[in-house]
Amino acid sequence: MAPVGTNSFVLTVLFLNFFYSFVSCLYFNIGAAERKCFTEEIPDDTQLTGNYRIQLYDKHRDKHLPTPQDLGIFVVATDPDNKLVLSRSYGSAGTFEFRSWVPGRYQICLRSSSQRPLFPGGLLTVHLDIRVGERTNNYTKIAAEDKLTELQLRVRQLTEQVQQILRELDYQRLREQHFHEVNHNTNMWIFWWPVARSLYVVAMITWYTNSW
Structure with missing residues (x-):
């Protein structure tokens, strides 16, 4: 007979896998020089995929504007030992991914890849959906x-x-x-x-x- 703690964890994982299929992607705003970071608890030998899309947002007029061609994001990911696993620039929409080699807490940071400053009141709206493991x-x-x-x-x-x-x-x-x-x-x-x-x-x- 399996321990009670193991059974509870299996049920938890099954419930999480079930509810993850209904989770819509999150979105957030960042400035031209701002960086936003997330952490993900990942087992070893597990794929992580991030699907994203960015928009140019004018907070003064409260509306999104057409996204310039040169606007993109720069993604940096580090493993639990703070070793670099991903460091790359991407366009205004796409996918970034990496595979874990050790289990633990991975940090994923995103910032604008453009060197030019945004207009006053301008922000980047990032729509992001992170998938881990079998969900990728x-x-x-x-x-x-x-x-x-x-x-x-x-x-x-x-x-x-x-x-x-x-x-x-x-x-x-x-x-x-x-x-x-x-x-x-x-x-x-x-x-x-x-x-x-x-x-x-x-x-x-x-x-x-x-x-x-």
């Missing part, structure tokens, strides 16, 4: 390229969903192990700090006593 697959394209039947496609989709859940479980175990290590170290520090402080006080009293 285009099953319509896969079915056409591999000539899969509807049943074969469904089996492949379920297989990849199970593989993604297993990667999530492995990552959860690593997080739990790290939490236990931090908790153990904290408890040891709490235990030994009063002891060390008491020994220090005794040593100082002994030194002052002998000095007399």
Whole structure:
């Protein structure tokens, strides 16, 4: 029988995968020299894809303007060890992607790739949809390229969903192990700090006593 915690995590992952299919892309405004960053918890060997589109926004007139041809975004992504995994300029609409090589928290930062300042009151509106793992697959394209039947496609989709859940479980175990290590170290520090402080006080009293 699987542990209760494992069963709960599997159910959580399944519910998240279900609700993710209904989440629309977010959007935000940034200035010409501003940078916006996000973090994503990703297992190892997992694909991340960001679909984006930018618009020029005039906050004084509260309306979007035609997007200039030279307007784009610059994307920088770093892994949990702060190592660079992506650093590239993109156009006004498109897709950026990378694959994780270690599990953990990845940071994704976006800013304007244009060197020229925007007009007063001008902002960039970024529409962004980040997909991780199995959700990055285009099953319509896969079915056409591999000539899969509807049943074969469904089996492949379920297989990849199970593989993604297993990667999530492995990552959860690593997080739990790290939490236990931090908790153990904290408890040891709490235990030994009063002891060390008491020994220090005794040593100082002994030194002052002998000095007399």
